[in-house]
Amino acid sequence: KAGVTQTPRYLIKTRGQQVTLSCSPISGHRSVSWYQQTPGQGLQFLFEYFSETQRNKGNFPGRFSGRQFSNSRSEMNVSTLELGDSALYLCASSLYTGGKRGYTFGSGTRLTVV
Amino acid sequence: ILNVEQSPQSLHVQEGDSTNFTCSFPSSNFYALHWYRWETAKSPEALFVMTLNGDEKKKGRISATLNTKEGYSYLYIKGSQPEDSATYLCALEQAGTALIFGKGTTLSVSS
Numbered sequence: 001k002a003g004v005t006q007t008p009r010y011l012i013k014t015r016g017q018q019v020t021l022s023c024s025p026i027s028g029h030r031s032v033s034w035y036q037q038t039p040g041q042g043l044q045f046l047f048e049y050f051s052e053t054q055r056n057k058g059n060f061p062g063r064f065s066g067r068q069f070s071n072s073r074s075e076m077n078v079s080t081l082e083l084g085d086s087a088l089y090l091c092a093s094s095l096y097t098g099g100k101r102g103y104t105f106g107s108g109t110r111l112t113v114v
Numbered sequence: 115i116l117n118v119e120q121s122p123q124s125l126h127v128q129e130g131d132s133t134n135f136t137c138s139f140p141s142s143n144f145y146a147l148h149w150y151r152w153e154t155a156k157s158p159e160a161l162f163v164m165t166l167n168g169d170e171k172k173k174g175r176i177s178a179t180l181n182t183k184e185g186y187s188y189l190y191i192k193g194s195q196p197e198d199s200a201t202y203l204c205a206l207e208q209a210g211t212a213l214i215f216g217k218g219t220t221l222s223v224s225s
Contacts, residue, residue, distance in 0.1 A: 004157070033212045042118075042217040043203070056212050090157070092213075100146060100165060101207065105157040 002026065004093050006106035013113050018079040021109045025072050025093030029104070031055075032074040033094065034066060038087045046089075049074055078111075086113045116140055118206050120216035127194050128224055134190045135219040137204035141185035146207040149178055149189055152218070153200045161189075161202075194223045 005024040013019050025032050033048035033056075045058035049068035066076040072093070078085055088110050092103040119138040127133050139147065146165045150158040162171040167182040175192045191198055201220045205213035 035213075035215070040217075043205075043213075043215040045212045045214065048212045056210075058212075100163045102160060102163065103148065103213065104160070105150075107155075107157045 004091060004104050004106035006089075006091055006109050008109060009107065010110045011112070013081050013111065015081055015083060015113055017081050018077060019081060019111060020075050020077045021089055021091075021111070023074045023076075023091035023093075023106060025074070025091075026095075026104055029093035029095045030072050031094045032068060032072065033092050033103070034074070034076050035090045035092070036060075036087045037090065038084070043090065046076065081113045083113050085111065087111060116206065116208075116214050118204060118214050118216040120202075120204055120219050122219060123217070124220040124222070126222045126224065129195060131194050131223075132190065132192045133194055133221065134188050135202055135221075137187045137189070137216055139185050139187075139204075139206045139214075139216075141182055143208040144182045144185075144206070145209045147180055147182075147187050148205040148207060148213060149187070150203040150205065151200045152203055158203060191221070194221070196223045196225045199223045 007022045031050045034046040035043040048056040052068045063079045068074045088108045090108045092105045094103045149161040152158040162178045164180040169180040171178050177190045180187045201218040203218045205215045
């Protein structure tokens with residue numbers, strides 16, 4: 001079956017611009033979560049969506065937002081980009097099976113802000 | 115702020131050596147502990163999900179144990195091979211929350 005697809009793989013933006021990243025989950029997975037990795041940091045949780053509703057949110061400024069569509073695809077948007085937003089952004093789709101939640105990650109979008 | 119700690123930060127071993135890493139986490143509101151293997155330029159690959167105190171999981175030469183009362187998990191690799199070189203991540207799942215990751219242990223195996 002197809003895995004989690006993130007587009008684009010690489011992106012270069014200028015400070016002050018905005019950017020939208022896309023994540024298509026595994027078919028049948030209704031939960032999508034987003035994570036940011038910057039150099040020297042672990043994966044930091046951004047937000048999670050389930051059935052088009054934001055279920056959890058990490059400690060990021062309001063410039064970071066997201067949404068989920070009826071087909072479970074998710075987008076995250078970063079407005080007024082800053083140099084510090086340069087990072088690898090990963091999304092994961094998840095499903096509860098047998099009392100455990102399995103997460104499958106995409107390959108990420110590498111965002112560079114110049 | 116919840117903190118998931120992993121040690122060591124990095125490790126270099128010779129082919130055939132066995133090794134282990136530690137993941138420490140707050141034991142309150144524990145729901146599950148996840149281990150991932152992350153190779154450069156690839157997506158993190160799920161290794162284990164453990165929920166019960168005393169859980170032990172095994173996948174080939176890799177195994178993991180869980181102690182929820184004291185808040186730690188060990189990952190063991192027996193007879194390391196160069197293809198085991200990767201970053202190993204643990205992540206805490208609490209009830210109703212998303213994953214909280216440690217910074218990972220980067221393993222390098224020389225042949």
